[in-house]
Amino acid sequence: MSEIELLKTRILKDGKALPGNILKVDSFLNHQLDVMLLHEMGKEIAARFKGDGVTKILTIEASGIAVASLCGLVMEVPVVFAKKNQTANLGGDVYSASVESFTHNRTYNICVSKKYLSSADRILLVDDFLANGRALLGLSQIVEEAGAELVGAAIAIEKGFQGGGDMIRRKGIRVESLAIIDKMDDEGNITFRA
């Protein structure tokens, strides 16, 4: 089975579609981690961005870190995660952006120390979910602020019906999602984009 089929099969087997279009994947991606599956996903993402000269992966805490780490392992590049609401702890020398999350109905700041991103970097953004795309947008602003090159974004699960992926692609950013969900209904049925 291909890496993508592995993830889709696992979503169908263990994912739970909750009211409000939330997909719970706590048993393998968001709480307990199936690192073997994550490793396969990392290999697929590495293959898609092979030859793009990625020097660093940028993700956001908390749930993005796992998939980003396995990508970093396969691609042999460092992984940096943006911290939420911790500007004070990192001191003044940070790149920061504001993220207005519809999913969580709140706005928060994300920041990355200037020590870990530079204008020489070619950055791949990685995250577990792409819903309304606000987290990815914030990360792309940080890459821009650092003067680094944004190679693209790799996502485990894109909720295609929420439009974040379209919004990010319209900005000219390459987005590669391993599984795109087009529909989730009240009976818990999940339809993937072919």
Ligand code: G4P
């Ligand atoms: P947003 O603009 O609605 O906030 O959407 P975005 O695509 O930026 O995703 C925001 C957060 O919501 C992300 O978590 C993402 O993982 C989570 N998320 C969105 N939809 C779902 C879903 O259906 N299922 C699950 N499990 N998560 C979803 P985050 O803000 O990075 O926080 P964290 O959960 O990683 O700590």
